[in-house]
Amino acid sequence: MADKSGLGETLKNYSGVQTFLIAFLRVVIGWHFLYEGYVKLSSDAWSAAGYLRAAPGPFGPMFESMVSSASMVGVIDAVMAWGLTLVGILLILGLFTRSALLVAALFLLMFYLSNPPWVGVQFMPGEGSYMVVNKNLVEMAAVLVLLVLPSGAMWGFDRLFARR
Amino acid sequence: MADNDKTSGVNRRDFLKAASTVPVLGAFALSLKAKKKQDTLAREEILSIGREGAQTNPNVLKRNYQRKGSANDTLNIAIVGCGGRGKSLMRAAGFHPPDEDGAGGLEGTEKLNIRLVAVCDLFTPSVEWAVAASGGTAKVYETYQELMADPDIDAVVCATPDHYHSAVTIAAAEAGKHIYVEKCMTKTIPQAYAVRDAVKKNGVIFQLGHQNRNSNRYDSAMEVIDKGMLGHVSLIQCYTNRNSRNGAWVYNIPKEQGPKSAASGPRNLDWEQYTANTVQRPYDPNRFFRWRCFWDYGTGLSGDLLTHELDVINMVMNMGIPSSATASGGVYHHKEYTTLMTAQGEPLGSDAPVPEGALPRPDVPVLRREVPDVYQVVYEWKDRDMTVVYNATLSNNWHRGQIYLGDEATMDLTGGVDVYADPRSHKYRKWLDNGKVKPDEPMISFRNVAGKGIEAITAATAQWTVAKGLLYTYRGGRLINTTYLHIKDWIDHIRDNNPKTMCDIDDGFQEAITAHMATYSYLNGTRVNWNEEAQEVEFEHEPKIPALS
Numbered sequence: 001m002a003d004k005s006g007l008g009e010t011l012k013n014y015s016g017v018q019t020f021l022i023a024f025l026r027v028v029i030g031w032h033f034l035y036e037g038y039v040k041l042s043s044d045a046w047s048a049a050g051y052l053r054a055a056p057g058p059f060g061p062m063f064e065s066m067v068s069s070a071s072m073v074g075v076i077d078a079v080m081a082w083g084l085t086l087v088g089i090l091l092i093l094g095l096f097t098r099s100a101l102l103v104a105a106l107f108l109l110m111f112y113l114s115n116p117p118w119v120g121v122q123f124m125p126g127e128g129s130y131m132v133v134n135k136n137l138v139e140m141a142a143v144l145v146l147l148v149l150p151s152g153a154m155w156g157f158d159r160l161f162a163r164r
Numbered sequence: 165m166a167d168n169d170k171t172s173g174v175n176r177r178d179f180l181k182a183a184s185t186v187p188v189l190g191a192f193a194l195s196l197k198a199k200k201k202q203d204t205l206a207r208e209e210i211l212s213i214g215r216e217g218a219q220t221n222p223n224v225l226k227r228n229y230q231r232k233g234s235a236n237d238t239l240n241i242a243i244v245g246c247g248g249r250g251k252s253l254m255r256a257a258g259f260h261p262p263d264e265d266g267a268g269g270l271e272g273t274e275k276l277n278i279r280l281v282a283v284c285d286l287f288t289p290s291v292e293w294a295v296a297a298s299g300g301t302a303k304v305y306e307t308y309q310e311l312m313a314d315p316d317i318d319a320v321v322c323a324t325p326d327h328y329h330s331a332v333t334i335a336a337a338e339a340g341k342h343i344y345v346e347k348c349m350t351k352t353i354p355q356a357y358a359v360r361d362a363v364k365k366n367g368v369i370f371q372l373g374h375q376n377r378n379s380n381r382y383d384s385a386m387e388v389i390d391k392g393m394l395g396h397v398s399l400i401q402c403y404t405n406r407n408s409r410n411g412a413w414v415y416n417i418p419k420e421q422g423p424k425s426a427a428s429g430p431r432n433l434d435w436e437q438y439t440a441n442t443v444q445r446p447y448d449p450n451r452f453f454r455w456r457c458f459w460d461y462g463t464g465l466s467g468d469l470l471t472h473e474l475d476v477i478n479m480v481m482n483m484g485i486p487s488s489a490t491a492s493g494g495v496y497h498h499k500e501y502t503t504l505m506t507a508q509g510e511p512l513g514s515d516a517p518v519p520e521g522a523l524p525r526p527d528v529p530v531l532r533r534e535v536p537d538v539y540q541v542v543y544e545w546k547d548r549d550m551t552v553v554y555n556a557t558l559s560n561n562w563h564r565g566q567i568y569l570g571d572e573a574t575m576d577l578t579g580g581v582d583v584y585a586d587p588r589s590h591k592y593r594k595w596l597d598n599g600k601v602k603p604d605e606p607m608i609s610f611r612n613v614a615g616k617g618i619e620a621i622t623a624a625t626a627q628w629t630v631a632k633g634l635l636y637t638y639r640g641g642r643l644i645n646t647t648y649l650h651i652k653d654w655i656d657h658i659r660d661n662n663p664k665t666m667c668d669i670d671d672g673f674q675e676a677i678t679a680h681m682a683t684y685s686y687l688n689g690t691r692v693n694w695n696e697e698a699q700e701v702e703f704e705h706e707p708k709i710p711a712l713s
Contacts, residue, residue, distance in 0.1 A: 027188050034192060070271040092188050159182040 007153055007162045014154065023103050026146050029139060033104060034088025040081035046157040048080050049073045057121040063114045082163040083107065094156015101147045108140035208598070212401035214591035221482040224386055227664055231656035232292060235277050239655060242282035242317045242341075244308045244332050245324030246294040247453075248415065249346055253321055253373075254280065254297050256647035260625065261296035269636050269645030276655050278319075284311045286434040287452070289420050307437065308332050312339040319658060321651075323373075324606050325461040326444050330355035333370075337362040341657045344651065346373040347475070348467025349676040353684070353701055356676035361670040371654035371665045372672035374475045378649040379637040384581040385480050393608075394570025395591060397481070397550060402473035403564035404465065404556035409514035412498045412537055412558040413456035413468075416513045417528055421666040423447040429527070433478035449613075450503075450531045457533035459687075464535035466491075466679040466686075473566060474543075475667065475675050477552060485674050486552070488693045489681035503528040541682040556684075573607075582606035677701065 014022070040046045048067070055063035067073045083103065090100035115123050117130035128135070152158030214386070241257070243250055246651045254260065255267035259280045283294035284305040286525050305311035308328075312320075312335045319342035322332040322416040330350040336343040343363070349372050350356045363370045388394065406412065422430035425447075435447045442460045445451065455461035456468055478484065504512040505682040507521035544551055555564075565578025574592040576582045585592035595601035653666040681692040681701060693702045 023185060027185050031192060035196075038196065088187070092185055092192070094182070094185055099239065155181055155184040157182045159178055 007150065010150065011154060017104055019154045022128070022149055022151045023094070025142060026094065026097070026151045026156075029104065029142060030088045030091025030093075030100075031055075032088070032139070033084045033091060033107075035041075037083070037085030037088055040077075041085060046077070046081070047073060048076050052076070052114060054124060056123050057113070057116045057118065074148045094152035094158055094160075097152030097156060097158050098147065101143050105140055105143045105147065108136050108143060112136040112140065209595075212587050219390060221386060221480075223479045223482055224390065226388075226664060227383060228327075229653055229666070231659060233659045234660060235274075237277075237659075239276075239278045239318045239658065240281040240316050241278050241309040241319045241321060242284070242302075242311055242314070243280065243294055244284045244311065244320055244344075245328065246283055246290045247287070247323065248287045249373075250285070250290070250321070250323035251293060251297075252324055253344075253346075253647060253651065256292065256645050257321075257651050259297040261293060267645050267648065269643050270648055273648060274652070278654060278655060282311055282314055282317055286438050287421075288432040289418065306434075308335060311569050312336060313342065317341055319343065319369075319655075325455040326351045326463050326467055329462045330359050331441060333359050337366040340366060340368065342369040342654070344371045344654050345672075347471050348463045348610045348679050349672040350680075351461075351463055352682045353465075353677065356673055356680070359676075360669055360673045367663070369654065369658045369661070369663055369665060370669045370672065371650065371657070372475075372667040372669075372675060373647075373650065374472065374667045374671075374675070375424065375646040375650035376472055377476060377479055377666050378646045378653070379476075381577065381581050381637075382476060382480060383609060384576065384608075385577060386516050388575055388581065388583055388608065389480055389568075393573055394568055394575055395572030395586075395589070397568050397570045399550070399569040399683060400477055400481075400552045400567065401564075401569070402477065402552065402554050402566045403568055404469040404473070404554075404558075405561055405564055406558050407497070407561035409501065412533075413454055413462075414498065414501055414514045414531060414533075415454055417449050417453045417503060417511065417525075419511050419527075421449045421453065421527065424518065436481045454531060454533075457531065457535055462535065463683060464677060464686075465493075465537075465539040465558075466541070466683040467676060470539075470541060470682065471675050471679050473554060474552065475671070476679050477494060477566070478671070478674060478678070479706050481548075481550075483548050483550070485544040485677050485694045485696070486681065487696070488544045488691055489541060489678070489685050490691045491541040491568075491682040493536035493537065493556075493684035493686060495533055495536055496538045497557070498533055498537045501531040503531065536686065539686070541685070543678070543682075576606075581608070581610035583608040614618075644663050 011019075011021040051066045052062060054145050084107065087100045087104050087107070090096050091104065112134070117134045118132060122128075150158075150162075153162040243254060246254065251260075253265070257276060257278065257280075258266065258270070260266050260676065267676055280294070280298035280302050282303045282305060283291055283298070285291045285294065291304055295304065303314065306315070308331070311317070320332070320336040322329060322336070322343060322345040324332060324346075326348050329345050329348070330352075333343050333345050333349075337359075345420070346473070350359055388483055389397075410416075420430045420432050420624045423433050423435040424431045425435070433447075433449075433452060435452070438452060439445065439460075445460070451461065456464070462468070501514070503514070503525045504518060504522045505525045506512060506519055507523065511525065512518065512522060534549065539554075539556045541554040542551060543554070563578065565576060567577070568575040572584065572589045573586055574584045576584065582608055585596055585601045585603055585607050587596065589596065592607070595607075596603065601607045637646050650666060657663070667675075681694065684701070684703070685692045688703065688705075691704045693704065694700075695702050
């Protein structure tokens with residue numbers, strides 16, 4: 001990640017506004033993940049099973065097979081709730097940012113594929129109007145942009161581990 | 165610049181930049197606290213609108229029964245009548261042949277510690293099914309009377325057609341055996357008295373098969389009623405909506421059918437015993453396998469589907485037997501049905517697509533049902549200033565729920581439990597005016613598993629059965645078989661020697677009388693009254709006001 005001229009030099013190439021906005025983007029995505037995770041952790045009735053069983057589109061059967069038994073449902077629910085919470089905290093702190101972003105992108109890809117707003121797919125309606133692109137895809141694109149930027153090393157705890 | 169100080173590694177400025185977003189976590193925590201406070205306030209404010217729980221409904225105490233005694237002693241049960249419903253009951257209790265799947269919704273549930281030790285059924289394949297389900301050990305009895313004499317049997321599950329319910333229940337009670345009987349509890353009004361007397365006299369533990377009582381939405385519905393949130397409930401609407409031949413009780417007929425007296429073909433069915441206590445007629449497989457279509461054996465919509473609605477309304481409102489019933493309807497859609505087979509002679513399901521070259525089955529006469537497929541009943545409770553309207557058709561699947569109409573609010577049990585303030589309400593005026601309560605949005609909404617669980621079941625009929633609690637409900641976020649819960653409730657009460665089961669003999673008596681009042685009204689074309697003081701049903705045969713005078 002750090003080029004030969006050192007991270008310090010790379011970071012100097014960003015203006016103050018750029019640095020702020022990149023951190024801002026990462027923090028708001030982190031906030032979103034953290035709250036989604038918190039809601040799932042704090043609700044004793046929440047389960048991903050219903051959503052996954054109803055997953056439409058070409059990947060529907062795959063998602064449905066993921067929740068074929070109660071133990072699988074338990075694992076998936078735990079991965080979802082704790083995964084979202086942990087990713088959220090790490091993104092807000094800018095700690096292990098790259099790994100957290102990778103996991104975030106994977107989560108968002110799964111959310112997108114489990115209910116793809118594609119033409120010809122009877123997808124589950126939510127708020128808003130979508131055709132091909134929905135908020136999951138937009139958020140995933142933002143996460144991918146962050147993946148190619150040293151956001152954690154600008155404002156975040158990754159700075160403490162960065163090679164310079 | 166400090167950034168360039170490569171020797172110290174981490175300096176103060178680096179640390180400030182590293183920790184710059186930590187306050188965001190603090191902001192998150194503060195927002196969370198504020199949001200929780202707001203949500204809690206809204207909930208408490210709404211709940212405070214209701215009065216203190218009156219707790220006058222004893223049915224509340226029956227919910228979610230916790231067994232007191234131990235379950236270490238294995239109970240021996242017998243099944244009398246192991247057709248469609250009997251098999252469902254056995255599956256829910258954990259018994260099924262090794263090559264078949266068990267019931268859904270049993271994952272993670274407590275084992276009942278019961279043994280299936282005996283079976284009595286009039287159709288040989290059903291007997292064989294039950295024996296296989298028991299692990300090959302169940303004893304086979306030709307008659308229920310012989311079965312009752314077996315001292316090893318502790319308890320009996322009766323899922324015969326309605327015309328044998330009272331006979332089997334009374335025989336079980338007289339033999340000191342606990343009894344779980346399917347609804348409708350009896351076929352006639354006098355039988356309801358006889359069953360109640362037998363169960364009470366012998367002190368056996370009785371459960372009537374209204375498993376949908378276990379649906380957890382009724383916990384919320386009963387709380388709403390208990391807090392008086394609806395005001396005066398003057399009208400309750402309830403419905404049955406189905407649109408298939410199976411839903412209209414035109415079940416498939418196996419090709420193994422044939423009476424024991426047949427000169428040729430299969431001899432699997434004890435028609436003599438089947439008709440022993442009702443009208444004697446020549447053998448007709450429609451009258452055995454599709455018995456719900458005929459008054460000789462069944463109780464029609466009243467006993468089969470109306471009771472599901474009226475029984476839970478009685479549980480929620482605790483209103484007992486209605487002061488009067490008026491019914492109307494007719495056979496308007498499923499008038500005639502010719503049972504078909506393929507060109508190769510294989511039986512076709514009654515709802516199966518009809519292939520090219522399909523032929524009428526020579527072994528099954530044309531079905532002409534007697535019981536109505538469109539049916540309305542109006543019940544009055546004069547002492548409660550209340551009417552219940554039941555309305556059903558078996559040829560439309562549009563989902564209509566159960567709606568409680570009060571002068572302050574409406575409770576809709578169509579999907580979950582939704583309580584809407586009435587726009588003209590006095591009680592909710594303040595909240596309606598300040599916008600905290602909107603008349604077109606529920607002020608209380610109870611959904612299983614945050615609404616996701618119900619959506620998980622996509623087939624319309626399955627959704628319906630979850631919504632009504634007929635097949636499944638939720639416990640701890642899991643979809644649980646309500647029939648299992650109902651059997652467990654019975655078994656737990658047997659172990660505790662506690663007669664107050666979820667649907668006990670008093671509930672059963674009320675259920676049967678309520679259903680039969682409607683049937684008698686329909687058949688006689690007259691209003692039927694209940695004399696609470698005399699505990700008797702009275703008919704209005706003569707017009708009180710002369711017509712056209």
